[in-house]
Amino acid sequence: NAGVTQTPKFQVLKTGQSMTLQCAQDMNHEYMSWYRQDPGMGLRLIHYSVGAGITDQGEVPNGYNVSRSTTEDFPLRLLSAAPSQTSVYFCASSSLAGGGEQYFGPGTRLTVT
């Protein structure tokens, strides 16, 4: 049981490039979410999903796209990277039938130059 996995661990992009951050969970959790954490700040919700085919926006969705074609995977796409998107990105999952506690991945550290 690997829990929540994220790839890559580190990434450097140039302004304007696009990329996809991968997130997978093997706990059959319905709920998955993406957060970003800027230095010295708390986590801010980007997008979330309550099941395959269902996604919704969080606090800071601009510049990011998501899709949920399977229960296990929830990729986050940066459409045209900007320096303001330099951050650490965390993916999380939880069971809607449980108490709602979220399990987080180890994070992806993204730098946009």
Place this chain on the structure above:
Amino acid sequence: DAKTTQPPSMDCAEGRAANLPCNHSTISGNEYVYWYRQIHSQGPQYIIHGLKNNETNEMASLIITEDRKSSTLILPHATLRDTAVYYCIVGGGSYQKVTFGTGTKLQVIP
């Protein structure tokens, strides 16, 4: 979504109990209180949650006031490895959109 208020930092002597307060005066009836912690830059780790009653697990205890407007996370015997940022958040149930604040930075002192 209800918001929470936590002190930005606290110190605790190693071996003593660490009591971390959280105010959530706008919490609604079906919202849970959750506590997470983040060590260095790792992913946040779930600690405990509750709705109305006090809760205890192997990591900590959660005390929720009767009016549910505030709560306290108790680490009974703090160790150096408990040094972390602790987040109190409300939400959950069938609606999972939650907001993390900036948390309390707990420093356990030898």
